[in-house]
Amino acid sequence: xxxxxxxxxxxxxxxxxxxxxxxxxxxxxxxxxxxxxxxxxxxxxxxxxxxxxxxxxxxxxxxxxxxxxxxxxxxxxxxxxxxxxxxxxxxxxxxxxxxxxxxxxxxxxxxxxxxxxxxxxxxxxxxxxxxxxxxxxxxxxxxxxxxxxxxxxxxxxxxxxxxxxxxxxxxxxxxxxxxxxxxxxxxxxxxxxxxxxxxxxxxxxxxxxxxxxxxxxxxxxxxxxxxxxxxxxxxxxxxxxxxxxxxxxxxxxxxxxxxxxxxxxxxxxxx
Amino acid sequence: xxxxxxxxxxxxxxxxxxxxxxxxxxxxxxxxxxxxxxxxxxxxxxxxxxxxxxxxxxxxxxxxxxxxxxxxxxxxxxxxxxxxxxxxxxxxxxxxxxxxxxxxxxxxxxxxxxxxxxxxxxxxxxxxxxxxxxxxxxxxxxxxxxxxxxxxxxxxxxxxxxxxxxxxxxxxxxxxxxxxxxxxxxxxxxxxxxxxxxxxxxxxxxxxxxxxxxxxxxxxxxxxxxxxxxxxxxxxxxxxxxxxxxxxxxxxxxxxxxxxxxxxxxxxxxxxxxxxxxxxxxxxxxxxxxxxxxxxxxxxxxxxxxxxxxxxxxxxxxxxxxxxxxxxxxxxxxxxxxxxxxxxxxxxxxxxxxxxxxxxxxxxxxxxx
Numbered sequence: 001x002x003x004x005x006x007x008x009x010x011x012x013x014x015x016x017x018x019x020x021x022x023x024x025x026x027x028x029x030x031x032x033x034x035x036x037x038x039x040x041x042x043x044x045x046x047x048x049x050x051x052x053x054x055x056x057x058x059x060x061x062x063x064x065x066x067x068x069x070x071x072x073x074x075x076x077x078x079x080x081x082x083x084x085x086x087x088x089x090x091x092x093x094x095x096x097x098x099x100x101x102x103x104x105x106x107x108x109x110x111x112x113x114x115x116x117x118x119x120x121x122x123x124x125x126x127x128x129x130x131x132x133x134x135x136x137x138x139x140x141x142x143x144x145x146x147x148x149x150x151x152x153x154x155x156x157x158x159x160x161x162x163x164x165x166x167x168x169x170x171x172x173x174x175x176x177x178x179x180x181x182x183x184x185x186x187x188x189x190x191x192x193x194x195x196x197x198x199x200x201x202x203x204x205x206x207x208x209x210x211x212x213x214x215x216x217x218x219x220x221x222x223x224x225x226x227x228x229x230x231x232x233x234x235x236x237x238x239x240x241x242x243x244x245x246x247x248x249x250x251x252x253x254x255x256x257x258x259x260x261x262x263x264x265x266x267x268x269x270x271x
Numbered sequence: 272x273x274x275x276x277x278x279x280x281x282x283x284x285x286x287x288x289x290x291x292x293x294x295x296x297x298x299x300x301x302x303x304x305x306x307x308x309x310x311x312x313x314x315x316x317x318x319x320x321x322x323x324x325x326x327x328x329x330x331x332x333x334x335x336x337x338x339x340x341x342x343x344x345x346x347x348x349x350x351x352x353x354x355x356x357x358x359x360x361x362x363x364x365x366x367x368x369x370x371x372x373x374x375x376x377x378x379x380x381x382x383x384x385x386x387x388x389x390x391x392x393x394x395x396x397x398x399x400x401x402x403x404x405x406x407x408x409x410x411x412x413x414x415x416x417x418x419x420x421x422x423x424x425x426x427x428x429x430x431x432x433x434x435x436x437x438x439x440x441x442x443x444x445x446x447x448x449x450x451x452x453x454x455x456x457x458x459x460x461x462x463x464x465x466x467x468x469x470x471x472x473x474x475x476x477x478x479x480x481x482x483x484x485x486x487x488x489x490x491x492x493x494x495x496x497x498x499x500x501x502x503x504x505x506x507x508x509x510x511x512x513x514x515x516x517x518x519x520x521x522x523x524x525x526x527x528x529x530x531x532x533x534x535x536x537x538x539x540x541x542x543x544x545x546x547x548x549x550x551x552x553x554x555x556x557x558x559x560x561x562x563x564x565x566x567x568x569x570x571x572x573x574x575x576x577x578x579x580x581x582x583x584x585x586x587x588x589x590x591x592x593x594x595x596x597x598x599x600x601x602x603x604x605x606x607x608x609x610x611x612x613x614x615x616x617x618x619x620x621x622x623x624x625x626x627x628x629x630x631x632x633x634x635x636x637x638x639x640x
Contacts, residue, residue, distance in 0.1 A: 149345075149425035150474035157429060158442045158470045164429040166549050167422040199551055251551045 052129060052216045054106070055223040056094075056122040059268060060087060060114050063231045069114060074231065077239045082178035082188065084230060088113040089172040089261070090154070090161065092145075093138040094124065097206075099213070104128055109141065109154040111161060112228075127222070133213045135224070136206040139261060140171030143195040143202070166250070168193050171201055172261055174233060181246035188246040190233075192257045199251035201258035205265045225268035232264035233257065321637045323350040323357075333487035334496065335523045341410035341424045341482055346475045348483065351462040354637075356480025358458065359473065361636045364448050365428075366394050366438035373431070373477075376403045379634055382566035382625075383407065383484065389577030393437035400436070400541050402577035405570045407486045407628065408563060413528050417559045417575040420549045424482060425474045442470055449473065486565045486628035487523075494622065495523075501622065508619025511612055518601045525564035525623070532557045533602055534594025538576055545575070557597065568624045582620060586613040 060067035062074040062084070073081045094106040106124045113119045145155060146168045161170045170193040181188045194201045207226065216222050234240040238256045248254055328348050332339065346352075359365065363372040376391050377383035383406035385391065391399035401417050415421035421430055431437040432445060449455045449468045460466045462476055491509075493499035501509065512520075521527045530546045537543070537557060546555035559575045573579040579588065590613060592606035608616070 147422050149423040149478075150471040152469060152471045156470055157426075158446060162429075164426075164433045165416075166420040167426050196550070 050219055051126040052218050053221050054096075054124045054127045054216060055221060056124065056135075057223060057225045058112055058120045058122070059225060059227050060120070061227050061229045061231075063229065067114060067230060076178075076231065076234045076242070078180075078241055080178055080180040080242050082176050082180075082242065084114075084174065084176040086115070086173055086175040087230060088115070088119075088161065089139060090141050090169060091122070091137050091139060092141055094122075095136045096127065096132040096214075096216075097134040097136060098130060099133045104132075109145070111154040111159055127216050129216055129218045131213045131215045132209065134206055134208045135214075135226075135267075136204060138202060138204055139258075139265075140193070140202040141169040141195070145169075146195040163193060163250075168195055172257070174230065178242035178246065180242040182243055183246040188242055189249060190247075190257050191249045192254050192261070194251050194254055199254055201254050203258050203262035205262060207265060207267045209267060210269075227266045227268040229264050229266070233261045236260065236263060320632050321635065323354050323633060325350060327633055328353055328483060330483070330485075333485070333492070333523075336487065337411060337524075339410040340413050341478070343410075343482065346425070346478055346482075348479045349462065351458075352476050352479040353483060353633075355458045355462040356476040356478070357634070357637055359477055360480055361638055364452070365432055365440060365445055367440040367444065368394055369448075370394050371438055373428070374636060376431075376437075377406050379636070380629060381405065381569045382486065382629060383634075384570035386569070386571065389572050391431075391437060393434070394439050397436040397439075399434070400543055401575055402572065404562065405566060406481055407484050407565055408524055409484060410482045411524055414560070418546045418549050419530055419560055425478045427481075428474060428477050446470060446473070480634075484628070484634060486625040488627045489565065489625040490622040491619075492523075492625075502618070504615050504618040505622055507612075508615035508617070509622075511608075511616050512619050515605050515608070516616070519561045519599075520564055526561045528561070530555065530558040530560055531599040532559075532597055533588075534596075534598030535574060535578070535588075536595040538578070541576055543576065557595075564620060565623045566625055566629065568621045569629065582617045583613070586616060 062072075065072070065074075067084060067087065069087075070083055070085050073083055075081055089112055090109060091112055092109045094108065096104045096106065098104075104127065106127065108122075108124070110122050111119060112122075141155065145151065150157075155169070157164070161173065162168075163170060170191050172190070172192045175187065175189045177186055178188050179186055183189070192201050209224075214222070214224060237259055240257075240260070245253060245256070248257055328350060330343065330348070360373045360377075363369045363375070365372060371392075371394050376385050376388075378385055380386070385403040389402060391401060391403045393399055404417065409415075409424055409427075412424070413419075413422075415424070415427045416430065421427045429442065432440050433442065446468060449459075455468065456466050459468050459472055459476075463472050465472075490499055490501075490505075494501050519527055519529065519531060532545075535557065544556055546558040546560075547553065549555075567573075567582065571580060571582075573582070573585050579585045586608065589602060589605035590608040592603070594602065
């Protein structure tokens with residue numbers, strides 16, 4: 001047994017001497033690292049102020065009331081009562097416009113879902129300082145990204161906003177119950193998508209900030225609130241009658257709903 | 272005799288190992304470890320037939336082929352990614368009840384079409400509504416499916432996976448099953464350097480495997496390169512083909528990637544209206560994709576609904592001229608092809624069979640080893 005101990009002791013000794021050799025080398029390396037870190041810190045102090053962030057808060061409404069899922073009955077233009085059980089859509093290609101006509105592109109694809117509070121707050125970073133008069137964005141996904149194969153993030157097909165049998169994203173899903181509906185279970189479902197003519201459902205919205213415009217300051221969190229009104233989706237230009245149009249799940253009648261949702265967004269001036 | 276009893280002395284047992292081994296125990300353990308090693312190695316030893324190396328995946332555009340539509344630059348093919356794609360392709364885990372794999376319908380010996388089934392089959396014995404198309408030269412295809420509904424190679428697998436009459440599974444369901452599978456975790460890690468299994472990686476791995484299915488070494492190809500001669504029948508067939516069929520079945524892929532109505536009477540049970548279902552354009556009623564004809568000898572039955580069992584029946588359809596309304600006028604020149612001419616065209620079509628592709632070890636089922 002004592003023999004074993006001796007062997008272990010010898011090994012420890014060996015490893016110690018070995019470790020010292022390494023240590024010296026490491027010390028040199030750490031010095032180099034410190035110098036590099038110092039250089040990095042000093043240079044980062046000299047970089048200009050941080051670009052501004054813009055938070056877009058999206059609020060879902062049914063007319064004047066905040067939208068509530070399943071429990072509250074709303075009325076469409078024809079006085080037909082309905083509830084909403086699902087409301088989700090894609091926003092992309094967000095741009096801020098200046099009065100001189102220049103535009104700032106704020107890239108990103110966002111899936112906004114009434115059931116997911118976090119999705120209703122969009123954060124855009126690196127927004128240049130300045131005064132802007134309007135905000136524009138795409139409702140849906142541009143044709144390029146409908147033809148780009150497997151994608152991740154908001155555009156991951158696993159999000160359930162994708163047609164597998166006829167490639168393309170579902171830009172907007174609104175589902176609910178309406179007594180007037182003739183679909184089984186009196187449900188209504190509008191799944192709107194399609195990027196090719198003549199059934200292109202990509203729509204653009206442009207929202208004006210009014211006289212004062214929107215001023216973005218660096219080093220500051222800037223926010224705006226946007227209202228999306230589900231009642232608007234059911235009217236102008238076409239008044240939706242649940243008894244006649246309760247199911248849109250492919251290109252049939254899709255552009256009718258798309259034309260309707262083009263104008264459902266407004267700037268919420270109260271905030 | 273137990274070693275636990277402390278009555279046993281070193282003198283009784285002879286040498287006593289400091290860690291508690293005696294000689295007999297050592298021999299036992301030695302044999303146990305050896306047997307374990309042999310069992311384990313026989314399971315893990317990979318048959319060289321299934322090993323994929325970087326060299327196996329080298330891609331050069333075949334002579335005379337156009338530039339591929341699918342760009343591997345955005346999905347670099349690696350042995351690990353390809354092997355993962357192959358494993359997924361042959362694994363029924365992709366279907367709802369883990370009974371049906373991609374290969375269930377796409378048989379290698381039929382150029383990944385399905386011999387003898389007129390329509391695709393799926394889980395619970397369900398029957399689909401279209402004939403299984405072959406999988407070959409997919410990277411030159413702009414659209415997929417008989418109606419061209421899918422616009423990208425990577426997105427194609429989503430259709431059969433989610434179709435209720437095929438694999439009937441949800442994308443979420445597939446991902447959950449893969450994420451709970453330790454072996455797949457390791458496979459995805461080696462293919463994408465990340466253990467997180469996402470739909471993007473799943474689809475890209477499958478695209479690496481199916482995208483490499485390239486058929487470009489048929490007798491026809493060797494004839495074009497001047498390496499092999501055609502028989503008189505085949506030569507006559509080629510000339511007839513070039514004067515009668517080439518308008519739609521363009522060389523070298525034997526399709527012009529368009530959709531056409533060839534005067535097939537709609538099936539009243541299937542009520543398949545073709546391309547109109549995708550575009551909504553009235554003119555697209557009963558239009559289906561012009562299929563590429565490579566390996567056509569092995570991809571029977573034919574047409575979107577598998578209505579013709581033999582190439583003779585296909586040629587007879589064109590030659591008889593009994594076309595249903597609104598057909599593509601370019602098929603009229605086939606009316607009156609004689610029996611001999613039809614036979615010669617078929618002789619030519621059989622030169623499109625690519626034995627190298629049909630028996631390519633890279634695409635073989637890795638579960639048979």
